[in-house]
Amino acid sequence: MSDGIYRSDLAHVHHVGFGSHADRCAPGILALLEPVRARDGLVVELGCGSGLLTRHLLDAGHRVIATDASPAMVDLARTVVPDAEAVEVLVLPDDPILEADAVVSVGHVLSYLPDEAAVDAGLRAAARALRPGGVLALDLCDLEYGRHRAGAPPFVRVEDDWAIVTRYEVPAPARFVRGITTFVRAGDGSWRRDDERHVNVLVDTAAVPAVLADEGVTAVVRAGFDADPLAEGLVAVVGARV
Numbered sequence: 001m002s003d004g005i006y007r008s009d010l011a012h013v014h015h016v017g018f019g020s021h022a023d024r025c026a027p028g029i030l031a032l033l034e035p036v037r038a039r040d041g042l043v044v045e046l047g048c049g050s051g052l053l054t055r056h057l058l059d060a061g062h063r064v065i066a067t068d069a070s071p072a073m074v075d076l077a078r079t080v081v082p083d084a085e086a087v088e089v090l091v092l093p094d095d096p097i098l099e100a101d102a103v104v105s106v107g108h109v110l111s112y113l114p115d116e117a118a119v120d121a122g123l124r125a126a127a128r129a130l131r132p133g134g135v136l137a138l139d140l141c142d143l144e145y146g147r148h149r150a151g152a153p154p155f156v157r158v159e160d161d162w163a164i165v166t167r168y169e170v171p172a173p174a175r176f177v178r179g180i181t182t183f184v185r186a187g188d189g190s191w192r193r194d195d196e197r198h199v200n201v202l203v204d205t206a207a208v209p210a211v212l213a214d215e216g217v218t219a220v221v222r223a224g225f226d227a228d229p230l231a232e233g234l235v236a237v238v239g240a241r242v
């Protein structure tokens with residue numbers, strides 16, 4: 001469930017401490033989207049978070065509508081990317097996606113949906129939003145994502161004004177769970193704790209092109225958006241409506 005995740009403290013910690021994934025995806029996505037930029041097409045971003053990829057898209061000259069399920073992320077993104085066409089709450093898979101010349105998403109946003117049927121519905125919704133010639137670029141967790149991380153030790157990072165502790169569980173081959181505790185220093189010097197539980201649905205991504213083909217989008221599953229591979233078990237889905 002997306003409801004209640006990425007509340008304000010984790011949204012802040014994500015923004016200040018975890019921008020590397022969006023930075024890493026940006027060059028490949030910008031190259032894929034160059035024809036869209038050249039015709040001044042509209043890009044819709046799903047699960048934009050605080051606007052880390054959105055910033056790259058806007059700086060490259062794209063017109064972007066940035067969306068996310070988390071109201072805290074949307075509030076943050078409105079300050080980070082005030083030059084977006086719009087920054088709106090959009091909860092996949094059921095909220096309507098505006099028709100666009102490109103649909104992009106990074107940070108395995110669709111993997112946060114409640115089950116395999118919802119992931120399928122999210123992929124189909126993204127595909128249906130594409131105008132003719134439109135480009136799809138998103139990342140998604142494969143079953144390999146859990147296999148690779150089974151038994152991984154907790155992740156801990158401590159900074160001056162925040163800290164994060166993440167514990168991992170693989171309760172089933174197709175589920176990956178993060179128990180995330182954040183500590184954020186408040187204005188009066190005290191520390192505030194918050195706990196979130198994120199459940200990701202892992203899918204056989206080899207089946208994704210057939211789902212998208214059913215919606216008129218030709219797609220491939222690749223190791224990365226460009227020659228730089230994504231993290232183990234995370235794949236890039238790249239497609240177009242011809």
Ligand SMILES: C[S@@+](CC[C@H](N)C(=O)[O-])C[C@H]1O[C@@H](n2cnc3c(N)ncnc32)[C@H](O)[C@@H]1O
Pocket residue numbers: 001002005006018019021022046047048049050051052053067068069070073090091092093105106107108109112113
């Ligand atoms: C790992 S973060 C990635 C954020 C951003 N794309 C980035 O790379 O920095 C995953 C994002 O997916 C969003 N999300 C989770 N479930 C969602 C849903 N059902 N619909 C839309 N966004 C969702 C979260 O709120 C969060 O911002």
